[in-house]
Amino acid sequence: MKIPSLSIPVIILMLFNSGCNISTQQPRTENSLSIEAVSNAVSGRLSDAVVRYEGMTNNPRSLDEEGELDLVRPGDWTSGFYPGCLWYAWEIYGDSSFLQAAKSHTEILENEKLNGTTHDMGFKMFCSYGNGYRLTGDLHYKEVLIESAYTLITRFNETVGCIRSWDHNGNKWKFPVIIDNMMNLELLFWAFQETNDSIFYNICISHADKTMANHFRENNSSYHVIGYNPETGEVEQKNTHQGYAHESAWSRGQAWGLYGFTLMYRETGDIKYLKQAEKIHEFIFSHKNLPPDLIPYWDLDAPGIPDEPRDASSAAIIASALYELGTYVDAKNSEEIYEHANSIMESLSSENYFCSKNSKHAFLLDHSTGQMLKNSEIDVPIIYADYYFIEALYRKINSENADDTNQ
Numbered sequence: 410m411k412i413p414s415l416s417i418p419v420i421i422l423m424l425f426n427s428g429c430n431i432s433t434q435q436p437r438t439e440n441s442l443s444i445e446a447v448s449n450a451v452s453g454r455l456s457d458a459v460v461r462y463e464g465m466t467n468n469p470r471s472l473d474e475e476g477e478l479d480l481v482r483p484g485d486w487t488s489g490f491y492p493g494c495l496w497y498a499w500e501i502y503g504d505s506s507f508l509q510a511a512k513s514h515t516e517i518l519e520n521e522k523l524n525g526t527t528h529d530m531g532f533k534m535f536c537s538y539g540n541g542y543r544l545t546g547d548l549h550y551k552e553v554l555i556e557s558a559y560t561l562i563t564r565f566n567e568t569v570g571c572i573r574s575w576d577h578n579g580n581k582w583k584f585p586v587i588i589d590n591m592m593n594l595e596l597l598f599w600a601f602q603e604t605n606d607s608i609f610y611n612i613c614i615s616h617a618d619k620t621m622a623n624h625f626r627e628n629n630s631s632y633h634v635i636g637y638n639p640e641t642g643e644v645e646q647k648n649t650h651q652g653y654a655h656e657s658a659w660s661r662g663q664a665w666g667l668y669g670f671t672l673m674y675r676e677t678g679d680i681k682y683l684k685q686a687e688k689i690h691e692f693i694f695s696h697k698n699l700p701p702d703l704i705p706y707w708d709l710d711a712p713g714i715p716d717e718p719r720d721a722s723s724a725a726i727i728a729s730a731l732y733e734l735g736t737y738v739d740a741k742n743s744e745e746i747y748e749h750a751n752s753i754m755e756s757l758s759s760e761n762y763f764c765s766k767n768s769k770h771a772f773l774l775d776h777s778t779g780q781m782l783k784n785s786e787i788d789v790p791i792i793y794a795d796y797y798f799i800e801a802l803y804r805k806i807n808s809e810n811a812d813d814t815n816q
């Protein structure tokens with residue numbers, strides 16, 4: 410599974426040239442960077458990040474309105490993505506400077522293991538400590554992760570059958586559950602495997618089944634927020650918080666759902682989750698407003714399309730999920746799924762999205778959108794886009810390697 414010894418040019422060549430059947434049906438992005446340029450940009454940008462952020466006790470998230478670096482305290486939901494990028498960088502490129510930086514930017518998050526005020530435990534701790542434990546086997550990391558998982562499940566309500574997402578906006582929702590929360594189940598499945606405590610597994614199944622029943626519309630798009638009554642378990646609201654409208658398809662929400670139900674199938678082998686992931690894939694890629702380069706607008710139903718901002722983060726999450734989903738379906742479907750993932754990666758690697766080497770920051774991807782209607786982080790680099798881009802790259806490399814060994 411690991412491929413630490415490959416050089417960057419080899420990796421990038423594998424990515425774009427070896428068995429990488431970009432669909433001729435999908436218009437290709439103009440002005441794609443050369444393979445050498447992408448290779449240099451990825452390694453150079455991450456090495457630059459290591460130097461710039463060395464010794465910092467907050468991790469990078471985005472750029473503010475003046476274009477200055479926005480750093481976040483450990484409690485922010487995005488705090489684990491930068492260390493996660495560094496762990497993947499160490500795994501792919503094998504440079505020890507990435508390892509040292511990954512450790513220090515991970516370990517500043519340790520106290521979050523006790524923070525029961527948020528559902529974002531998985532984002533924070535599994536991207537950082539989770540990748541760190543996977544790659545180093547450090548037993549202290551394992552302890553931190555198990556404690557994090559026990560903290561997260563304090564937010565589970567048996568009557569509702571879900572983990573509560575937010576504590577804010579109590580005047581709107583008594584017990585909000587957002588589609589993003591599917592992502593935090595990965596930490597709980599890991600904790601089940603490590604501890605054999607079935608509470609983790611049972612909570613994952615309950616949360617996913619309730620989400621499947623209540624978050625999805627007939628057309629397989631998802632609502633962002635479901636408001637439950639914590640005393641009766643009844644659904645009280647079907648809303649959005651970050652999308653254009655309650656009935657619109659917020660792009661990142663669709664991406665979280667695709668990734669979340671793909672991981673549900675991985676962890677359970679239950680075909681109903683695979684079908685759900687396939688239906689989400691079909692919804693996204695048959696949407697009339699998905700642009701030819703496959704990088705979604707921030708909301709697929711935003712009113713000003715085609716003059717709306719894109720969201721590269723949604724595209725990166727989708728690509729990463731598709732590289733996994735493609736391994737679970739039959740050959741005909743997997744071909745289409747990989748074509749979509751490869752086309753997204755080609756677009757994101759082009760100069761239309763990949764940050765110029767002259768940027769005065771160290772992010773990889775531009776053109777993500779955080780919260781459009783709050784006028785926050787619009788059309789800027791955001792760290793979670795970089796994390797899922799690197800993860801997609803890693804998954805792509807592994808799928809190429811698997812193809813090679815199967816020949």
Ligand code: GLY
Nearest residue numbers: 486589651661779
């Ligand atoms: N989980 C918050 C977001 O996707 O913006």
